[in-house]
Amino acid sequence: MSELLILNGRVVDPAQGVDAPRDVLVRDGRVAAVEPPGALASLADSLPKELQIDAAGCVVAPGLIDIHVHLREPGQTHKETIATGTAAAAAGGFTTVVAMPNTTPVNDSVERLHWMLAAERHPLIHLLAMPAATFGSNGCEITDFHALVRAGAVGFTDDGKPVLEDDVMRAALTAAASLNVPVSQHAEDTRLTGGCSMNLGPVAFRLGLRGMPAEAEARIVERDLRLLREIERADHVRPHLHVQHVSTALALRAIRASKKAGLYVTCEAAPHHFTLTDEAIGDYDTNAKMNPPLRAEADRRALVDALLDGTVDCIATDHAPHASHEKEVEFDRAPNGITGLETALGLALRVLHREHGMTLSHVVQLMSARPAEVLRLRGRGDLRVGSHADVVVFDAGEEWKFAVKDSRSKSKNSPFDGASMLGRVRATVCEGRVVYRVQRPEKIPYC
Numbered sequence: 001m002s003e004l005l006i007l008n009g010r011v012v013d014p015a016q017g018v019d020a021p022r023d024v025l026v027r028d029g030r031v032a033a034v035e036p037p038g039a040l041a042s043l044a045d046s047l048p049k050e051l052q053i054d055a056a057g058c059v060v061a062p063g064l065i066d067i068h069v070h071l072r073e074p075g076q077t078h079k080e081t082i083a084t085g086t087a088a089a090a091a092g093g094f095t096t097v098v099a100m101p102n103t104t105p106v107n108d109s110v111e112r113l114h115w116m117l118a119a120e121r122h123p124l125i126h127l128l129a130m131p132a133a134t135f136g137s138n139g140c141e142i143t144d145f146h147a148l149v150r151a152g153a154v155g156f157t158d159d160g161k162p163v164l165e166d167d168v169m170r171a172a173l174t175a176a177a178s179l180n181v182p183v184s185q186h187a188e189d190t191r192l193t194g195g196c197s198m199n200l201g202p203v204a205f206r207l208g209l210r211g212m213p214a215e216a217e218a219r220i221v222e223r224d225l226r227l228l229r230e231i232e233r234a235d236h237v238r239p240h241l242h243v244q245h246v247s248t249a250l251a252l253r254a255i256r257a258s259k260k261a262g263l264y265v266t267c268e269a270a271p272h273h274f275t276l277t278d279e280a281i282g283d284y285d286t287n288a289k290m291n292p293p294l295r296a297e298a299d300r301r302a303l304v305d306a307l308l309d310g311t312v313d314c315i316a317t318d319h320a321p322h323a324s325h326e327k328e329v330e331f332d333r334a335p336n337g338i339t340g341l342e343t344a345l346g347l348a349l350r351v352l353h354r355e356h357g358m359t360l361s362h363v364v365q366l367m368s369a370r371p372a373e374v375l376r377l378r379g380r381g382d383l384r385v386g387s388h389a390d391v392v393v394f395d396a397g398e399e400w401k402f403a404v405k406d407s408r409s410k411s412k413n414s415p416f417d418g419a420s421m422l423g424r425v426r427a428t429v430c431e432g433r434v435v436y437r438v439q440r441p442e443k444i445p446y447c
Helices: 041-046 082-091 110-117 145-150 166-177 202-207 214-235 249-260 271-275 297-309 344-355 360-367 369-374
Strands: 003-013 018-027 030-035 052-054 059-062 064-069 094-099 126-129 183-185 241-243 265-269 391-401 420-430 433-437
Touching: 003 030, 003 041, 003 360, 003 391, 003 420, 059 360, 064 082, 064 344, 064 360, 064 369, 082 094, 082 420, 082 433, 094 391, 094 420, 110 126, 110 145, 145 166, 166 183, 166 214, 183 214, 214 241, 214 249, 249 265, 249 297, 265 271, 265 297, 265 369, 271 297, 271 344, 297 344, 344 360, 344 391, 344 420, 360 369
Parallel strands: 003 052, 003 059, 064 094, 094 126, 183 241, 241 265
Antiparallel strands: 003 018, 018 030, 059 391, 391 420, 420 433
């Protein structure tokens, strides 16, 4: 029997409406007890100190869940591996991540899914995957959804590419509805974005770069929402559309209206989109190049408002590592994407909690309980007795600066090197195992 005791912390568990001093007992990988301070004192006296975490002054919350990461294995291990990517995730407080399929080869079969999820990949935390919605992510023919769900798929996506054809997207939504899993869409009408490398606007004009219009995102979102309505009426099933990394006010307007109309649509926001604007590109900084691109301030503010009012369901990093030599080229030629697993919580607390007044519980909800609900992950995203013992301990008031050189990711392509963060992870526990822990620093209050 294995045990771990987390003492003296402030438990924030939005799924249960808990925000209070509590001690947490973990036994054999599950939450065994969540009790008021002192109730577990006799156990604390008998348990070795190495099996205890003193969380005084810290928040104890359900482990964070990221439903959108790129781990690059197989085929692109010079950028990242499942082992290094999940180590970065653990350092960021994440206990579950969902890998996207744009590997080499594309994860579009049961055999490739089994390979990715095998213990031999050495994931440090709980690893899930969304295989490709279409073979090769070419947008032509949907994959074997039924076989892939039986093999462990939690949804389907051609992330990095949109499913452009109406009939293919309709088939994907209908097949996924019968299996109670979402189709996650990269909303970009590539017929409007060919040759574009950043957001359309004054910054692109000044830099002499072709810009992606906001309509490119909104048009695909609006098309997909129309398909949801048509399928519900014609087939009497309820498909679940999940819109990835929403970045524009136009798309948010359509999603908000469709939620009010009762359609089954969820969406995610990435920390870089609610933190930065296209001004961050500065003098052609390729570490600020991503897709969807950084947008204008009006879009950033619309995204913050949508996070505050509940239109956005969860925060997802879109962690996208690239080797240094791949980013050290002309802006137009550089690949899209940044790393994000180790900066997500610090940015969310700084921007949403401190600057915009979001409650701490709401931030935790966006990063744990709601992602678990979006993907129907039973026993995760909460600290109920019997749930998986996935826990993050963090000092919500500590200010610090991110140093990309210290990242556990294999790649260092982040626009946040030297950026101020709020809230530092002190320990991460996945299924009862301590997978990340910061020892007591000198002259700094330790939780």
